[in-house]
Amino acid sequence: MLQHIYKNSEPTVKGQETSTLEQERIDRFCLLLHIETHHLTLSIIIVNYNVCAFVEQCLHTVLAASHSIDNEIIVVDNGSTDNCIPILQPLFPNVQFIRSETNLGFAKANNLGLQKASGTYILFLNPDTLIPADTLSICLDHFYTHERTGALGIRMINGWGEFLPESKRALPSLQTAFFKLSGLARMFPSSGLFNRYALGHLSPLENHQVEVLAGAFMMVRKSIIDALGGFDTDYFMYGEDIDLSLRIAESGYTLQYLGHPAIVHYKGQSSKHKSVFHTAIFFEAMKIFVQKHYRLSWMLTPLIQFFSWMTQLKKKIARSGATEALLQRHQNLLVICKEENHSHLLSALAQHGITDSYLSSIYLHQQSIKSIQDEISNYAAEQILIRIPDMRMSDAIALMEKNQGMFFRFIFAGSATISFNN
Structure with a gap:
């Protein structure tokens, strides 16, 4: 099996130094060796509430990241009306789907999945996330080498490639709430005082011990979360991740934030039309x-x-959100894919009625990320659509962070689903 893992690492974009590529493969191989030798198993729990298209894309990346790990994937459909299970079950036959007829809320729905989970570690993952192929193995290796880590989170970026400050947080307080509401936290984002809640003084690119992890990506030792009884079901939505973080720390374990790798979190898609209500x-x-x-x-x-x-x-x-306004304009969409898959993308655009947004295409042959970046700068693009795995998810995220302000969407091989157009 290990030989299979080594030979089937995620494809790379040519143009990097061979020695660097070989070192990356060796490092990944060593991580997977640790995981296999110690038989670390992982249960991944995803709760869907009317975001079927996001769940599909999330599952594509989760499967790519977990194919060499002993794992189970559990999707809890939380009283949705989007027909999620009949749509996705044939596409992902090895995924366990659980249906709740009513919306139980985030905490109860995750606990429902937790009852079915059997892994040594549990990953609570939001459906509007996309993860690179090495994400899960890096997280599991951290647990293996840090016995006192009870839970960990990871660096998250939004659809514009911008760092999400809730990736690492301190416990809430009256002072941090005042600084946030008054705008001082935004004015001094790197301040350890004014932006204490988001730990603005700590580099997002480095690993840190923190007080609060985001429920969008929270990996926990199952022994700990079982002892704590899962999420507190007094919370319907929001706050349950803060509460669980505090209870893990009070039980004597640390919470760890990892600065690498980064994942995409589109953030709050289930509630994007109800911002005041959800506030x-x-x-x-x-x-x-x-x-x-x-x-x-x-x-x-x-x-x-x-x-x-x-x-x-x-x-x-406040005026309507920038995401909604951008998607209503549907302007200047730049496509990145292999040339042989170009017609597939154009068909998908036509299927969703957004061909008018198409600007041009960049074909992936043997370019480095830098050369792709140079090509992007030649266009007045507002949005970029990338086909996976024509480009590696990790390379796509690197590209997003280099082009902050452009909105990124994805389409996956064998699928016509485009995020925000379903």
Whole structure:
């Protein structure tokens, strides 16, 4: 099996130094050797609520990242109306699908998946995420070499290639809430004082011990989460990851943030049309957290309510989100793929009725990432559509971070699904 793993590493874009490529393959081989020798098993739990297209793309990347790891993938359909299971089950026959007839909320739905999970480690993963092929093996290797790590998270970027500060956080406090609401955290993003909640003073590219991990990507030792009883079901949505992070730390384990690799998190797709409503839910979750963990909760609760009203007011006044406005324009879409797959992409664009957005194509032959970057600069592109695995997911993420401000979408071999157009 190990020989199979070594020979079938993710394809690379030619143009890098051979020695570098060989070292990457050796490093990956050593990680997988650790995992196989110690028989580390992984259960991946994904909760869907009306984002079937995102679940499909997420599963494509999860399968690529886990094919050499003893794993199980569990998708909990949380009272969706998008016909997710009949659509996806034939495409992913080895994935376990669980159907809840009602929307249980994030915590209960993940706990439902946890009841079926048998892995040594549990990964709670949002459906609107895309992960590179080495992500899971790197995370498992960290657990193997750090016995006191109870849970870990990872660097996340959004669809514009921008770092998501919630990837690493401190526990919430009245001071951090004030600095965030007042705008001081945004004005001083690298400050350890004003942006304490997002740990702005810690480099996103380095590994750090942190206080809070994001539920969008949280890998936990199963022995710990079983002992803690899973997520606290008093939380419907939001706050449950903060609560679990605190309980893991209180049980004597550390929480680790990994600066490499990065994953894509489109962020909040299940709730993107209900921002004010979900802001209210978030602050309700903060009330629950404060009442559960803070002695002076009776003093803090009215302040949380005030922050909730102020934030909701700002949401109502603010103009519609940049993502929605961009997707409604459908302008200047640049395609990156192998030439032989170009017709497939054009057919997909036609299928979704967005051929008018097409600008041009860059064909992948033997270019390095730098040469692709040089070609991108020749176009006035607003959006980029990449076919996977014509380009490696890790290379695509590197390209996203070099082109912050352009919106990236993906299409996968054998699929006509394009994120944000389904």
